[in-house]
Amino acid sequence: MGEFWPVPDVLTYLAGSWRAERSVRDLANGESGKFTGTTAFAPLEDGGLLHQESGTFTWQGVPRPAERTLRFLPGGSPGTADVRFADGRPFHDLSLTSGHHIADHPCAADLYRGEFLVLDADHWRTVWRVGGPTKDLVLTTDYARVG
Template sequence: MGEFWPVPDVLAYLAGRWRVERSVRDLASGDEGHFTGTTTFSPLDDGGLLHHESGTFTWQGVPRPAERTLRFLPGDSAGRADVRFADGRPFHDLDLTSGRHIADHPCSADLYRGEFTVQDQDRWRTVWRVGGPAKDLLLTTGYAREGQVY
């Protein structure tokens, strides 16, 4: 399949601990930030996964703790998931059966467009482009299964 690695069961693929490296660029100001941490996908009672990310986000030279929680729920096939915020609001769909997926999430007047790509069984990445009147950002995140290199 070339540069993408197809994922027949997205929840089984994501389960476990991942090391995370994220760059954040404000395309309007030129400011850059960096996040380093871990993401754990742990089982939920409904068959989905709880995604908990924690680490350190450094913006304009100032490091601070950062974390977020998402819910990855089973989709209509094993290769698909319904991604939701911690409070249950919809975030985006996810279909990794081809190893690549584009997802959109409107947030007020801004649009988040994410590209998900799977390199192999132990590495995947996301690139979110956020545009609108309030934001002009590029967020690039690499995930490596714990014990693997990016």
């Protein structure tokens, strides 16, 4: 991966709509899947963003509708975000001031480690590595700004 693109304010950068394409690989059994859809970041009253993702997830050849909602709230320092699940539980912190960020999220006995990479003004990527007694996955999502 080449140079990262620094983002002074993550919430300003993410605001708007993005095309999302995700590959999901199960390293334990070799299965793979794909998500294609959109991710919208809409303003919240508290200065944060409501992240709503919707599209189609195909696993073992079977397409299904898929969606998720997160809340990206202003973080503890300028330009950062506190990412939370829809129900308010903490997910991870996020700072893109260097254009690159690593975040960890323990979930039961599994560990989710996310790498965030800003490629330019209109493209970014996440790579989540999920490991533990029941999961051995890599989820790579490429985002491209719409409009």
